[in-house]
Amino acid sequence: MKILPYDTFEIESALSAKMLANMLESKIEPRTLSRTPRQEMAEYKGEVFEEGFEMRRILLYRNSFSPVITGNFVSNGPGTDIQIKMALHTFTAVFMCIWLAVTVYILIFNYSSIPFAVGALIFGILITFGGFWWEAVKQKPRLIEMFKEFEEGK
Numbered sequence: 001m002k003i004l005p006y007d008t009f010e011i012e013s014a015l016s017a018k019m020l021a022n023m024l025e026s027k028i029e030p031r032t033l034s035r036t037p038r039q040e041m042a043e044y045k046g047e048v049f050e051e052g053f054e055m056r057r058i059l060l061y062r063n064s065f066s067p068v069i070t071g072n073f074v075s076n077g078p079g080t081d082i083q084i085k086m087a088l089h090t091f092t093a094v095f096m097c098i099w100l101a102v103t104v105y106i107l108i109f110n111y112s113s114i115p116f117a118v119g120a121l122i123f124g125i126l127i128t129f130g131g132f133w134w135e136a137v138k139q140k141p142r143l144i145e146m147f148k149e150f151e152e153g154k
Contacts, residue, residue, distance in 0.1 A: 005065070005093075009140060011082040011147050017050065017073035020080055023150045024048050028055050039140050043146075044069075056138060064092050065131025067139060084143060088128070099124045100137035 029042035035044060042152040046055025065085035074081045087093070105126065105143060106117040 002115075003129075005067075005088050005129055005136075007086045007136055007140070009066070009084055011144055012076070012079060013082060013083065013147055014079040017075060017080045018083065020073060020147070020150060021048050021053070023048055024053055027146065028053070029058075039125055057135065059135075063091070063131050063135060065128055066135040067132060069139060069143070082147060086139060087130060095126050096124060 010076050017024075027042055028044045028046050028048055031045050031047070041058060043058060044055040046069075046072050047055060048055075050073075052070065054068065054070045056066060056068055065088060068089050069084060069086050071084045074083060085096045088096070100121065103117045105123040106113050107121070110117070
């Protein structure tokens, strides 16, 4: 089992990078500051480029720890390898590093606050890893399925 909130994997496709990018655009809506619920909504929000993509799953609930999914299209002769990375959003990762550093500092230098610091440390670790892996384990099979659907023309 992986411990860090970070995952990489690769998907092979018989389609060209350009075809994959065009098909992926139908599943991704542009990023906006706010959104209104619609009956017909995309599965992901983000951007698609010729050489890859960056996206997040559209959730009906708030999860700052959900993975940012980035992918690169790498030509492998007739097809394309899709190298996918799932990681925390940069702001979330920096915030949690500061949170954990402060709690460790309190543990080391302020003996009177040990119960608080231990609780804050455990809470920070659980919410970070739980929030990330809750979504990441759902996204990997969905991405594999989605790119297979592209090949099958669905």
